Each structure stands twice: as structure tokens, then as C-alpha cells.
Amino acid sequence: MILLIHGNDLASSRDFYxxxxxxxxxxxxxxGDGLTxxxxxxxxxxxxxxxxxxxxLVEKLFHQE
Numbered sequence: 001m002i003l004l005i006h007g008n009d010l011a012s013s014r015d016f017y018x019x020x021x022x023x024x025x026x027x028x029x030x031x032g033d034g035l036t037x038x039x040x041x042x043x044x045x046x047x048x049x050x051x052x053x054x055x056x057l058v059e060k061l062f063h064q065e
Contacts, residue, residue: 028043029056
């Protein structure tokens with residue numbers, strides 16, 4: 001599943017993101033600035049130590065200054 005969080009109300013979208021992020025247990029966080037396909041692929045291929053599902057979060061994928 002892919003979940004894209006966006007919107008004009010930045011505060012509400014960030015609050016929603018952090019609420020969802022706090023529900024997760026096995027999380028890999030990647031920075032979107034300079035992220036390559038190889039880095040994303042490698043993160044997706046890595047297995048959890050205990051075989052649990054892991055979630056990959058990409059922060060600031062379309063970040064604008």
C-alpha cells in the first residue's frame with residue numbers, strides 16, 4: 001500500500017502523519033532529498049531481524065524551500 005499525505009493545511013497533514021507514524025513498530029525512515037531508486041530498493045529488500053513486516057517512510061519527497 002502507498003499512502004501519500006499532502007494538502008494545503010500543512011499543520012493538519014503533519015499531525016496526521018505523526019499520528020500514523022506513532023502507530024507503527026518496525027519503521028525505516030528515508031529522506032526524500034537526494035533519494036535514489038537503489039536506496040529505496042535496498043530498503044525494501046532488507047528483512048526485519050525478527051521477520052516482521054516493516055514500513056518505509058519517505059519524508060520530504062517533494063520538499064520545496
